[in-house]
Amino acid sequence: MKRGDEKGKRANSHYISNSIEIDCVIFNFEGETLKVLLVNQKDNQGNLNWRLANDWIKEGQTILSTAHNILEDYIGEQHFYLEQLKAFSYPSQSSTQEEIAIGYYALVKNNAQGLTIKESIADAKWVGINEVNGLTDKHKIILDYSVKELRKNICKSAIGFNLLPEKFTLLQVLHLYEEILGIEINKPNFRRKILQMGLLYDANEKEEDVSHRAAKFYSLNLNNNELLSQREINFNFNGF
Known part of the structure; x- marks a missing residue:
């Protein structure tokens, strides 16, 4: 963007x-x-x-x-x-x-x-x-x-994704928010909430040549113009 x-x-x-x-x-x-x-x-x-x-x-x-x-x-x-x-x-x-x-x-x-x-x-x-x-x-x-x-x-818009590559894992998104906000976020809660928001779509790719379980790659849902253009997203990290 x-x-x-x-x-x-x-x-x-x-x-x-x-x-x-x-x-x-x-x-x-x-x-x-x-x-x-x-x-x-x-x-x-x-x-x-x-x-x-x-x-x-x-x-x-x-x-x-x-x-x-x-x-x-x-x-x-x-x-x-x-x-x-x-x-x-x-x-x-x-x-x-x-x-x-x-x-x-x-x-x-x-x-x-x-x-x-x-x-x-x-x-x-x-x-x-x-x-x-x-x-x-x-x-x-x-x-x-x-x-x-x-x-x-x-916390109220999708601008943070401008710091991520075109394809990213949910763990990268988690680390981005933890680093900027200076807090520790509950991983399962974050994963569930962000997938429910319609911000991302599955890129049908996984990590390669990694020693751990390969994670899925996601991309930003650029077709969801309403979410991306308006500052009405509420990540609400209270309780995370």
Whole structure:
């Protein structure tokens, strides 16, 4: 799913100042770990700091197009879920004026070869969400806010599946939700509930070359537009 929310679209119709920075929290899910892309950049004093992927809005660009360009520039990926968070303000390092940043979070699928950063991008890395340190204060605030929004939204929509490959096992889905929400979920209850929701269909394939019992692969039911387009899903993990 590739999405620019309505807030971003409305803002695109207005003139955007070059003093506005777009900060993208780019998530991917590798193994059983939620990771975020961090880049090592110089600040106004020439000091290197770890930051979120970011850029200033350039002349002729919009808020949304700048966010798209950041995704494509850093990971060369054109298929992602993108949602605007909100505007963040912070003291300027170079003047007495307040500076503005607009935050987005993006969910990017892993593939069989693993998600890679473009070779032309130096000093960038994927970091486990619980292992992030050394981030600038303003980007730490944006990252923390985006994680809270992600936790809230995956419980009432299907956006979490944007972090999974096209075909996945139910155990992968379970691990995804446990990692993002930071809770332990009862496996049988989760399996039963998610299969009853009509979100998935059986891909008629199983794992190969595994030492344990081969698990079935499932895919997202893209024909169920009502469930996928509306935020009315209630996973309700209470009691799981």
